[in-house]
Amino acid sequence: MQTLAQHLSSQGIQAPLAQLLTTLADTSKAISHAVRHGALAGVLGATEQENVQGETQKKLDVITNDMLKEALTADSTVRGLASEEEDHIVEVGQSGDFLVCFDPLDGSSNIDINSLVGTIFSVLPAPQGELSEQSFLQPGRQQVAAGYVLYGPSTMLALTTGQGVQLFTLNPETNEYLLTNEAMSISKDTAEFAINMSNQRFWEAPMQTYIADLLLGKIGPREKSFNMRWIAAMVGDVHRVLSRGGLFTYPTDNKNPEKPYKLRLMYEANPMSFLVEQAGGKASTGYETIMDIQPSEIHQRVAVILGSANEVDACLEYHGQDY
Ligand code: AHG
Ligand code: MN
Ligand code: MN
Ligand code: MN
Secondary structure (H helix, E strand, C coil): CCEEHHHHHHCCCCCCHHHHHHHHHHHHHHHHHHHHHHHHCCCCCEEEEEECCCCCHHHHHHHHHHHHHHHHCCCCCCEEEEECCCCEECCCCCCCCCEEEEEEEHHHHHHHHHHCCCEEEEECCCCCCCCCHHHHHHCCHHCEEEEEEEECCEEEEEEEEECCCCCEEEEEECEEEEEEEECCCCCCCCCCEECCHHHHHHEEEHHHHHHHHHHHHHHCCCCCCCCCCCCCHHHHHHHHHHCCCCEEEEEEEECCCCCCCEEEEHHHHHHHHHHHCCCCEEEEECCCCCHCCCCCCCEEEEEEEEEEEHHHHHHHCCCCCCC
């Protein structure tokens, strides 16, 4: 089995990007270690702080953010970073080639129940000149790499540099990532969907009708039975979609009219959309392809519908679009 380093070199990845991806992978090993020690290391539970999203930060949100920030700050290829847990962008170096956007701990409400959590990252080219928030506001299409790490029964790294999606498994004996799937591929069709059903009454009409039709099963217009899963960690749900197909959505809702979307574009939706497209799937808001959105701010939120191509298309038909 190839190591991550062997894989990056076999794909012809240039030294600066290989260095950055190695930094991210190495930091995820340390995060995996911290997550695994759980209560033994006193890392569970919440802090008294809120992040810019208005969420109470878990201790591990802060710890994992600090670990990534420290490692990326020490990496000469990094010009700047943006994180779910940082109010503002952070300038790192004067000459790095890359900007990194990340969600240090995804699914942090799962941490206290010992369930799936992950890390999500997106790598963008650093534009010339002075660094500002504006430098980060590039459509997802510009990403040079993206990935996630899933801290599950085994720790796995899913990575794309635009040459398909590769999956690595962390060998606990050697602490090395080994290539265990060289081309993840999402089946075109599926009979599985993922949505937080408790928000049903708050969705827009197209999503109400689409899900209602799935629930009708064989007697409905879709004429087949659908199964449902919800992990409450996007990393876990997207990993399932990449592994066996499916449709994952966190749609628009009017629970809080000031916050109609939950997931964040720059460090959740864009990197996951890059992975999903590279594995043959689709990712849309219902009205727009996610990776074509021109971002307006680093913590911007979007509706997300992603996964098996034919099922995303079926959902988009309800939204009056077919693309
Ligand atoms: P985070 O823990 O990084 O703030 O992200 C949580 C997100 C995402 O991972 C997940 O799909 C979604 O929130 C779960 O939302 P619900 O709690 O509404 O199910
Ligand atoms: Mn959060
Ligand atoms: Mn998240
Ligand atoms: Mn998070």
